[in-house]
Amino acid sequence: MLQEEVRLNSSFASRRGFWLFPLLVVGAGLLATALAAELTAGVPYREVLLGLHFSFLFYGLFTGGLAFFGSDFLERIFGHYALVTSLPETQPLSYRRVMGIFFSKELLFYALFTFAPLTLGALLGTSWSFIAPERMLRLIASLLPSFCAGLAGAFLVASLYRRSLYAAVAGGGTLLLMLGALLAGDGLPQLAWYLDGSPPLPLGWGLALLPALAAALLVGEFHEQALPPVQGYREQYRETLVSSEWSRRWAVPAVVAKERLDLQRSRTGIKMVFSFAVPLMMLVFVNWFLDRGLPLEVEFNTIFWGVMVGFFGTMLYSWLNTMDDSSFYATLPLQVPDLVRARLVLFGTVTWWIPALFMGLIALLSRELRLLPLAIFVMVAVGLYIVSYTAWITGLRTNSSLYDATIFARFFLVSVPPMVLLAILSMALEQALPVVMVALSFTCLVLLLATQLFYGRIEHRWAGEEFD
């Protein structure tokens, strides 16, 4: 399985891009350690550590989530993929055993791929930091169980989801309650071990591994349905085609109609909502962390959230690219840009309800409904900018392309500066309203002009490329 994981990940991007990732982690570990004093100035020590443990818990959840959607994702991107996890279908192996091995492989892979280079970078960084190397080693040893807990939690939810959605929701809720109880009590055992040497580290590991054990025990056996269910109705495609005719100016309506049905029937919309909720929750956590830790109060208003939600538009486009294997299009008089444009049309129309819904909720909860129209304008400008750039540089392979360190670096350079500028402007809104409004509008206008430029280049970049 380890061999399979390495080959699979290196097939997402170029081999060079794949092996550059640990180097990036070494650099990040080095910088974070060297700048630790500046980064954490004014924040209580315990809060910093808690934040770190939560970050690794979320990282574990995220990687576990990838494994959760993994087979669907691979099948839809590349067609059928025979992975070792499908062995129980043909060999005398139980799903329970395969799940246990799969979890161990994930833990080992990320320990080698992320934690080993992180440790190396952090140890190098201690030369310029107040943190002693042996304390750094102890800290990383305490972070690994937090990552493991996130990974195991995701596996448990995935395992329960195979039984039913309700079981998954109940399992996820129970895990959150357990985490809450831990925090309300003595805190995370691994964090306490790092700080005071007690309780022993194996207790942290035991608690972290418990959900993984439950996942393997509860996974159950699966059998395909004997008779596949009927979906949709006889005239559905033709009706969808008629109602997609308006898009003819930008895309091929027949393709837009097909993609709309894919979106509906693959239930990608539900995954989109979840993928929006997780990073937004992380931002809420960061907000809470800054509010508690920093001496000055940083207030994130609705405009700020508009910038963030617009930025997450990349995820929507990325999900649209995972709905189905697109190789069938190669048999028709169509080219890759036709499909990219159809998905951009879908992003700009059908999936906008997701960010709009989140924006409405944020404005309502922050009691800033007066800022909602401007926030939506900012969200639309940022969303169109970032998604058209994503479409230009990644085409139909957004997820896998962003694994390539060189493409990721370009994406970072184009996306982060305008986001930071808009975020700063949003925070200065109350100080100089007219000036900030003009600056926000001007920045959004520039982003929209850049959108036009990126959109125009899609044809040239992808016209000769293959669908599969």
Next chain:
Amino acid sequence: MLGPNGAGKTTLLKVLTGQIRATSGEAEVLGLPVAQQPLEVRSRAGIVPEQSTPPSFLTPREVLELVVAVRGCEVDVEWWLEFFKFEEAEGRICRTLSRGQRQKVLLAAAFIAQPEVLFLDEPFINLDPLVQAKVRDWLGKYVAGGGTVFLNTHMLENAERLCNRAAIIHRGRIRSLIELEQLRSQGTTLEALFHEMVA
């Protein structure tokens, strides 16, 4: 086009239909340069790729309607649904169909626009003998009506029954190009020639 596994049959078919670019040389189909005009070639050709699947979330009917809409042709979708006996698959998305049924969807999608040329990569794979015979009959009529079929196959028996000319490819090179009539007059078979060229 005959050849052992990995000889280059599928690669050649993909080059001829503009699905991949040739690393060297030029390809022409119906007088059109494929590298420069892949869309024109694909609009005049029907393609059944090897190891491909029709759109996962559309029903067979919807796949054919998609093809008709993209190609802008006016044909009777019902006739093709009946030809391949898709009544039982009505309302069921391709993802849930058997491999044989999915192969029938791909064949129908290639045939429906009645293109000038058909590129078929192992078209009989997963088909039951009755459907194979039906497809062979239809292809015979299609060729008699002026159509051209470019067929990649391992099934020498099908090639003998269907083709006028056969080429044998091995390690990326055409080793033999022969009229089957000529082969028969020499008292030999395609299988014997295949063994001679490849062994």
